[in-house]
Amino acid sequence: MAAYDGVVELYASLFANRLETQPFARAMIGTFAELVRATGNLRTADVGCGPGHLTAMLHELGLDAFGLDLSPGMVDHARRAHPILRFQEARMESLPIEDGALGGILAHYSMIHTPPAELPELIAEQGRVLAPGGLLLVSFFGTDGPEPVQFDHKVAPAYSWPADRLTELLDDAGLVPFARLLHDPASERGFLDAHLLARRS
Numbered sequence: 659m660a661a662y663d664g665v666v667e668l669y670a671s672l673f674a675n676r677l678e679t680q681p682f683a684r685a686m687i688g689t690f691a692e693l694v695r696a697t698g699n700l701r702t703a704d705v706g707c708g709p710g711h712l713t714a715m716l717h718e719l720g721l722d723a724f725g726l727d728l729s730p731g732m733v734d735h736a737r738r739a740h741p742i743l744r745f746q747e748a749r750m751e752s753l754p755i756e757d758g759a760l761g762g763i764l765a766h767y768s769m770i771h772t773p774p775a776e777l778p779e780l781i782a783e784q785g786r787v788l789a790p791g792g793l794l795l796v797s798f799f800g801t802d803g804p805e806p807v808q809f810d811h812k813v814a815p816a817y818s819w820p821a822d823r824l825t826e827l828l829d830d831a832g833l834v835p836f837a838r839l840l841h842d843p844a845s846e847r848g849f850l851d852a853h854l855l856a857r858r859s
Contacts, residue, residue, distance in 0.1 A: 677715070682839055682841050682851065682853070683766075683797060683853065686797070686853040686855070687712065687715060687719070687766075687795065689837075690762065690793055690795040691719035691720065691721055691762075692719075694762035694792075694793050695721065697761045697762075697791050697792065698761070699761030699762075699789055700721050700761055701721075701722045701760050701762075702721040702722060702761060703723075703725075703726055703755065703760055703762075703763050704716060704725045704764045705726050705750055705768055705784070706726070706727055706750065706768020707727045707732070707736060707745065707768075708768075710725050710732075710735070710737075710740045710745060711739075712766055713743055713745070714740045714743060717743060721762065723743065724743065724744040725743065726746060726747075726750075726754075727747065728749055729747075730747055733746060733747050750768070750769070750772075750780045751779050751783055753783055753784075753786075755787040757786055758786075758788065758790065759787055759789065760787050760789060760792055761788075761792050761793070762793045762795075763784050763787070763792070763794045763795070765784070765794065765795070765796040766795075766797045767797050767798060769796065769798065770811070770817060770818075771811070771813075771814050771815065771816050771817075772817070774819075778827055778830065781828060781831045781833065782831045784831070784833070785831040785858060788858040789858065790858055790859070792858045793855065793857055794828070794833055794854075794855070794856045796824070796828075796853070796854050796856070797852065797853045797854075798818070798819055798852050799816070799843075799850070799852065800818060800819060800820070800821050800840055800850035800851065801819065801820055802850075803820060804820060804823075805820070805823070806823065809849075818849045821838055821840060821854065824852075825838070825854060828856045832859045833857070833859070834856055834857050834858075834859050835854050835855065836855060836856065838854050839852070840852050
């Protein structure tokens with residue numbers, strides 16, 4: 659979102675370690691990349707790519723990765739930081755990608771600001787652009803309760819989600835979850851860090 663324009667350099671510096679201190683997230687992204695490679699369709703979108711650090715990681719893992727973000731400042735930073743990769747401005751509910759084109763989508767904490775009522779539309783759009791058998795890895799803040807929980811994020815209001823509820827939304831969009839990882843948080847917020855892997859049916 660455009661609110662990230664004001665914190666581009668700070669945000670980029672915070673995530674410069676490329677998940678070196680986050681072994682669980684790193685393992686899930688590595689697994690995701692391996693499974694996408696196995697489909698034979700290497701074209702992969704990093705939606706909500708921010709400064710492009712994970713787009714670069716996906717590229718290094720053998721994928722034809724490109725980044726999309728709503729924030730012009732983030733896109734500009736990503737282009738300067740990773741000049742050999744492709745980045746463009748885009749809205750997650752209207753991806754500039756043809757139907758069934760992608761082997762993979764990474765949504766790494768990029769849907770946390772979406773109000774719960776609007777999240778099904780975003781997930782349906784991801785399902786639209788994935789090829790049958792394509793993979794989605796969505797990472798988010800998890801909560802143990804039955805409903806999403808709004809919390810104050812440093813940039814904009816955000817939501818944590820029960821993994822079961824998000825699994826249902828993926829199912830409804832024709833994305834079949836087949837693996838999940840929940841682990842203790844690396845932050846003071848106290849939410850679980852959650853990762854769901856799903857396959858386009």
